[in-house]
Amino acid sequence: GAGVSQTPSNKVTEKGKYVELRCDPISGHTALYWYRQSLGQGPEFLIYFQGTGAADDSGLPNDRFFAVRPEGSVSTLKIQRTERGDSAVYLCASSLNTGSSYEQYFGPGTRLTVT
Amino acid sequence: GDSVTQMEGPVTLSEEAFLTINCTYTATGYPSLFWYVQYPGEGLQLLLKATKADDKGSNKGFEATYRKETTSFHLEKGSVQVSDSAVYFCALTGSARQLTFGSGTQLTVLP
Numbered sequence: 373g374a375g376v377s378q379t380p381s382n383k384v385t386e387k388g389k390y391v392e393l394r395c396d397p398i399s400g401h402t403a404l405y406w407y408r409q410s411l412g413q414g415p416e417f418l419i420y421f422q423g424t425g426a427a428d429d430s431g432l433p434n435d436r437f438f439a440v441r442p443e444g445s446v447s448t449l450k451i452q453r454t455e456r457g458d459s460a461v462y463l464c465a466s467s468l469n470t471g472s473s474y475e476q477y478f479g480p481g482t483r484l485t486v487t
Numbered sequence: 488g489d490s491v492t493q494m495e496g497p498v499t500l501s502e503e504a505f506l507t508i509n510c511t512y513t514a515t516g517y518p519s520l521f522w523y524v525q526y527p528g529e530g531l532q533l534l535l536k537a538t539k540a541d542d543k544g545s546n547k548g549f550e551a552t553y554r555k556e557t558t559s560f561h562l563e564k565g566s567v568q569v570s571d572s573a574v575y576f577c578a579l580t581g582s583a584r585q586l587t588f589g590s591g592t593q594l595t596v597l598p
Contacts, residue, residue, distance in 0.1 A: 403584065405584075405585055405586075407585075407586075412590070412591070413590055413591070414491075414493075414576050414578070414588030414589050414590050414591050415531070415576075415586070415588050416588070417585040417586065417587070420583075420584055420585050427584070428583060428584070428585065431585070463530075463531065465531075465586075467584075469584070474519070474580065474584065475533060475536070476533075476586060477533075478523075478530045478531040478532070479530060480529070480530040481530060
């Protein structure tokens with residue numbers, strides 16, 4: 373079946389602009405995660421959704437970052453007033469979160485470059 | 488909070504050499520432990536996992552044993568291949584559902 377998809381694959385934007393990054397999880401997966409991976413580092417947690425609600429947003433770095441998942445499927449990560457330090461690969465993952473199935477499946481990521 | 492410390496890279500080996508990538512962790516309670524792999528140009532893939540002490544995860548010739556007494560989950564493979572060249576990440580889930588990753592180890596296997 374289809375895996376996790378993310379669009380766009382690459383995004384170049386100017387400092388101060390607004391961007392939206394989209395994640396389409398595996399069908400039927402109730403949990404959705406956003407991570408950010410800077411060059412040469414491991415992914416860092418941003419936010420976790422269980423269904424439509426944000427179960428844990430403790431990883432969002434500041435109030436310029438916001439994410440939604442209005443129908444419990446597709447999620448959008450929104451970044452306002454982008455800064456050069458926001459440049460990274462943004463990863464999305466989804467999981468079933470039932471019984472013993474908590475394995476997270478990752479999408480290919482969106483590479484964001486802020487100039 | 489939870490943390491993962493991973494062997495610094497890069498690591499360069501000849502084909503058929505023995506591989507060890509060290510990983511230690513700090514977490515409260517009883518975390519689940521994972522190794523993820525990122526092949527060139529591809530997304531993160533789960534390589535293996537272990538959910539309780541003394542469990543051994545294995546896949547594609549790779550193995551790792553959950554050692555609670557030493558808080559370690561070292562990755563091993565007896566004979567590496569060129570196709571194993573990738574970045575390897577150790578990770579855990581603790582009381583929270585999200586993954587905490589190490590910084591990654593770049594492995595290059597030469598023919």
